[in-house]
Amino acid sequence: DDKFCDANNCLLSNSIDLSNGIVLLCGHSFHKECLSTLYDDKCNFCFDYLSSGIEKNIKSLDQRLSTSLKENEIPLFEKENNNDDENDEEENIENILERTECDVENQYDIMYQQWLNYNDI
Numbered sequence: 001d002d003k004f005c006d007a008n009n010c011l012l013s014n015s016i017d018l019s020n021g022i023v024l025l026c027g028h029s030f031h032k033e034c035l036s037t038l039y040d041d042k043c044n045f046c047f048d049y050l051s052s053g054i055e056k057n058i059k060s061l062d063q064r065l066s067t068s069l070k071e072n073e074i075p076l077f078e079k080e081n082n083n084d085d086e087n088d089e090e091e092n093i094e095n096i097l098e099r100t101e102c103d104v105e106n107q108y109d110i111m112y113q114q115w116l117n118y119n120d121i
Contacts, residue, residue: 004021004029004031005021005029005030005031005034006028006029006030006043006045007030007031007034007035009034010030010031010034012031012033012034020032020033022035024043024046026043026045026046028043028045028046030043051115054111054115058108058111058112061104061108065104
């Protein structure tokens, strides 16, 4: 199929006219009119694919963060602090948990904002 425009509802001629067409970095090509009116200046094929992948990753991360540790399993952040004094251990673990939770929340917020702002790119 020698179709130029990847828009599902393209009503324009499919002849390749470089002044009227655009090929995106993802490789999908559109007439400028189709891209701006039908697709809000983004490739919906790639946007939908990436959005579902991001959503799956966020759900997986959330599930892993919510899962309890197995018996005798030591969290990674405790392994680094096994040499601390017994008296400081509880306080250090609380501080590490707070920092880790903040780091995870920050990374989640950053990824979620990037996902929300994808169509501004």
